Amino acid sequence: MRSFFGRALVAAFAFAGLSFVAAPSFAGNAWEEIRGSLYGDRKIEDGRGMVVLTAPGRPEDMRVVPISISANAKAGQTIKTVNFIIDENPTPVVAVFHMGPGRTSVALNSNFRVDRQSDVRAVVETDDGKLYMVSQLIKFAGGQSSCSAPPTGDPAEIAANMGKMNLTDVKPTEGAASTTLARARIDLNHPNHTGMVMDQITLLYTPMKMISEVIVRHGDEVVFTSEGSIGLSQNPMIEFDYPRGGAETLEVTMKDTDGGTWTKSFAIRPQS
Numbered sequence: 001m002r003s004f005f006g007r008a009l010v011a012a013f014a015f016a017g018l019s020f021v022a023a024p025s026f027a028g029n030a031w032e033e034i035r036g037s038l039y040g041d042r043k044i045e046d047g048r049g050m051v052v053l054t055a056p057g058r059p060e061d062m063r064v065v066p067i068s069i070s071a072n073a074k075a076g077q078t079i080k081t082v083n084f085i086i087d088e089n090p091t092p093v094v095a096v097f098h099m100g101p102g103r104t105s106v107a108l109n110s111n112f113r114v115d116r117q118s119d120v121r122a123v124v125e126t127d128d129g130k131l132y133m134v135s136q137l138i139k140f141a142g143g144q145s146s147c148s149a150p151p152t153g154d155p156a157e158i159a160a161n162m163g164k165m166n167l168t169d170v171k172p173t174e175g176a177a178s179t180t181l182a183r184a185r186i187d188l189n190h191p192n193h194t195g196m197v198m199d200q201i202t203l204l205y206t207p208m209k210m211i212s213e214v215i216v217r218h219g220d221e222v223v224f225t226s227e228g229s230i231g232l233s234q235n236p237m238i239e240f241d242y243p244r245g246g247a248e249t250l251e252v253t254m255k256d257t258d259g260g261t262w263t264k265s266f267a268i269r270p271q272s
Contacts, residue, residue: 030087031119038083038093039131044123047132050074053122058139059114062146064233065138068109069122077126079103084110086138086231088118090147090196094231100222102243105181108224109239112231113146113194114138148196150206151234163262164189165252169269170239181241184268186252188214188237194230213255214238219247 035044055067073079082097094112106124114120121135151158170183188211195208211228216238223242242250253263 030092031121034085034087034092039123042131044131044133047071047122047124047134050132051122051124051134053120053134053136055120055136055138057137059141062114062141063149063152064111065114066109066111067120068107068239069124069134070105070107071122071124071132072105073103073126077104077128077130079106079124080127081125082106082108083121083123083125084112084231085121085123086112086114086118087121089113089115089231090194091229091231094229096227098225098227100224105241107181107183107239107241109237111233111236113233115147116140147194147230148198150197151191151193158191161189162191163254163260165254165262165264167250167252167266167268180244182244182268183239183241184250185237185239186214186216187235188252188254189235190254190256192228192230192232192234192236196230209256209258211236211254212257213253215253216240216242217251217253218242219249221246223250 050073051069051071053067053069055065059065067084069082069084071079071082078101079099081099083093084095084097085092086094095110097106097108099106117138117140119135119137121133123131123133125131166187168185168187170185190211191209192211193206193209195205197206198204199206208230210230211232214226214228216223221243224240226238248268249265250268251263251265253261255261
């Protein structure tokens with residue numbers, strides 16, 4: 001299953017208990033295939049000292065694994081994209097964040113499905129075309145593979161709540177960036193069907209219906225545009241930082257592969 005879905009969706013994109021700080025990992029057959037599909041022969045540098053990836057070493061629930069990164073660009077660089085990659089998932093590229101202009105530091109956190117024991121990776125690309133990677137191993141906690149596990153909750157309630165969003169202010173981590181960046185969390189209601197769940201009565205697979213894009217704007221400025229995948233959890237959350245000052249609204253747009261589009265504007269506290 002990993003080979004079919006993985007190759008298909010990587011090509012289509014073309015383009016977390018106990019926590020451990022990531023170390024680099026460049027070995028593994030799955031990663032070599034993924035790397036070649038995504039980056040060809042481009043050099044990927046050791047991101048330690050620039051990027052910190054945090055995830056649980058053995059998650060309590062493989063369907064909802066919190067994985068976060070913080071990154072600080074080197075002098076003269078800005079951060080262009082952040083790729084979250086889970087080697088052994090059916091779709092290894094689980095999310096791609098295209099950052100708004102001028103970002104010298106970025107913090108992101110989201111919930112992902114981890115299908116089995118796997119290395120997870122964050123690859124940061126800067127505006128000068130350089131790539132920096134960190135990774136860590138997540139061990140399998142047991143139970144059913146997350147990508148073939150059915151959604152939790154009543155189907156009628158899931159359908160009724162689809163597209164609803166909530167935004168919460170989050171206190172930034174203390175440090176220099178907290179004086180220039182605010183932080184928020186969006187909670188998105190969407191089943192993010194993987195297409196790999198069999199109905200035990202009809203023996204048919206529930207069609208894939210996944211979040212394809214999330215766009216967050218601070219006033220007229222794009223904070224990020226994110227490309228999703230079936231690797232996002234059901235009802236995912238995204239925690240992110242954004243520059244202080246300016247507009248007092250955050251607008252969130254979510255799109256899915258069935259053509260659904262939902263947009264909501266949130267008032268935020270004045271940022272000084």
